[in-house]
Amino acid sequence: MNKELKTLAADYLRHLENREWSAARALCTENATVWHSDGKGDQTIEENVNGMKAQISNIEYMRYTIVRQLAEPGEVLQQHIVHVASKDGMRGEVHAAVYFRFEGDLIARIEEYANFVPAQQD
Numbered sequence: 001m002n003k004e005l006k007t008l009a010a011d012y013l014r015h016l017e018n019r020e021w022s023a024a025r026a027l028c029t030e031n032a033t034v035w036h037s038d039g040k041g042d043q044t045i046e047e048n049v050n051g052m053k054a055q056i057s058n059i060e061y062m063r064y065t066i067v068r069q070l071a072e073p074g075e076v077l078q079q080h081i082v083h084v085a086s087k088d089g090m091r092g093e094v095h096a097a098v099y100f101r102f103e104g105d106l107i108a109r110i111e112e113y114a115n116f117v118p119a120q121q122d
Contacts, residue, residue: 006069009076009100012107013064019056021049028107037113048110061085076100091119 008027015024025045032045043051056062067079082094094114101109 004105005074005076005100005102006071006078008102008105008107009069009078009098010066012100013066013080016052017062017064019053021053025049029103032106032108032110034110035112045107045110058086058088059084060087074102076102093117093119 012024012027015021015027028045034043034045034048035041036043061084063083065081065083067081069079070077076099078098078100080096080098082096084094085091094116096112096114098113099109099111100107
């Protein structure tokens with residue numbers, strides 16, 4: 001079961017990077033919540049996905065690289081790097097540790113601790 005949950009967490013990210021919003025949403029429970037370390041508190045999954053959709057128009061490229069995943073029954077803890085390039089020339093990475101809690105095979109809770117690291121200028 002743990003390998004399946006790891007795959008589901010990775011699939012969620014792949015849908016996000018490919019801008020497949022409804023496919024990402026379909027991997028979550030109806031009442032799924034998302035928390036980020038930005039101090040804004042919990043969001044519904046709809047608020048989170050809509051926020052990404054609103055910001056994506058300036059993003060030229062976004063790719064998740066999973067560094068490691070640890071799983072227990074019903075949960076996955078993952079470290080990943082999001083490589084980002086914007087249309088205005090900004091380049092950088094978001095280093096994140098993300099906790100996924102599952103109900104069955106659907107994501108019920110996401111908690112993300114993230115830090116943006118700008119690319120080095122030449």
